[in-house]
Amino acid sequence: MIELQHLTKRYGGTLAVDDLSFKVEPGHVTGFLGPNGAGKSTTMRLILGLDAPTSGQALVNGRRYTSIAKPMHEVGALLDAGAVHGGRSAYNHLLSLARTNDIGPTRVAEVLDQVGLAGVARKRVGGFSLGMKQRLGIASALLGDPAVLMFDEPVNGLDPDGVRWIRDLMRSLAAEGRTILLSSHLMSEMALTAERIIIVGRGKLIAEATVTELTAHYPSLEDAYMALTAGSVQYGASR
Template identity: 80%
Template sequence: MIELKYLTKRYGATLAVDDLSFTVRPGRVTGFLGPNGAGKSTTMRLILGLAAPTSGEVLVNGRRYASFPRPMREVGALLDANAVHVGRSAYNHLLCLARTNGIGPRRVTAVLHHVGLSDVARKNVGGFSLGMKQRLGIAAALLGDPGVLIFDEPVNGLDPDGIRWIRDLMRSLAAQGRTILLSSHLMSEMALTADSIVMLGRGKLVAEATIEELTARYPSLEDAYLALTASSVQYGAGGPGR
């Protein structure tokens, strides 16, 4: 599981994450919601050791991410589908990642097949659409067959068939007993995919509940989100900001 305990992160005068505590449990998809600027991306970076907390701690299966000798076997993540070497083929991109964690080439072939990229495995990633890059990023997350998976907006760039595929994948991974943290702005899709919701506003926890609990209090998940985050939406002079 993923455990956040009184997690705080400051960037100068900006308080990005404010005394945040919640738990992401195995065997379910936990939706991660919040307006732009709410602290979701910072929180995911803190979980993955890409940023250091100002105070508090975050543990994955009882340990800090940085303590894992082969982290891809413990945690898989997709944060940015465009974070790829465009001069490499899909196969070589994954093979480079696999070698850093003691993962063999057979697993590379297997995950490419799993995400539907076998036919383009030897093509350069630079020619991929965003949807294809999303599938490649998911393949990278699955490489180490980890028990914990973190996905940030994985349906971006996908067509309706791809979106349904992502939904079914998330549900099947959770059914295997894995811990899934899924961030998305698509409320209708989140309502179909997630079992429970963690909601942030201005770096603080504003809600932690099951989908059933939220939709019992509000007409829909979207209505719950808009009501609970209304005071957390931040706009700059030029309109909505991130």
């Protein structure tokens, strides 16, 4: 489980995350939505200990991420698929990560096969398409077989088959009892993948509900999202 308790983050005079509290429960895909600049990426970085909160805390299974000795066994994340050394092969990239958490090479081969990259495991990542890098990032998240998984825009660069594969993967991982936090701007895909939705705007919690609850009074999840975030868009297009 992921739990945020009055999480706040300031960068100078900018309040990026504002007293944010919510829970992401196991056994569900929870969608994480909000306009650009809403604080989603900052929140995910705070959960993973990549930034320190100004106040409040983010807990993973009751502990701060930075207190977990071998975090890949408990938490897996894909935040930036491009953050990979282009000169390394997919296999060596994963193997280097695995060694930091006492994960053996057998598991590296397993996750490469799981994400459909077994056939290019020895090829350099620099020659990969964006979709292939996304799959490699997902393999990295799965490496430690963690109970908590976080994905930021995992379908970027994927073709329709890849998007459907992601959808099925997220659902199957949740069905195993894992905690899944999924950030995306694709409302139609989120409506098909997530069961619960958390919406933030300007760093604040706007809504926390099931997809069914959010769409009870709107034609679609997209319509519900647009209505709820209307006052939180910071850079609206001029007409």
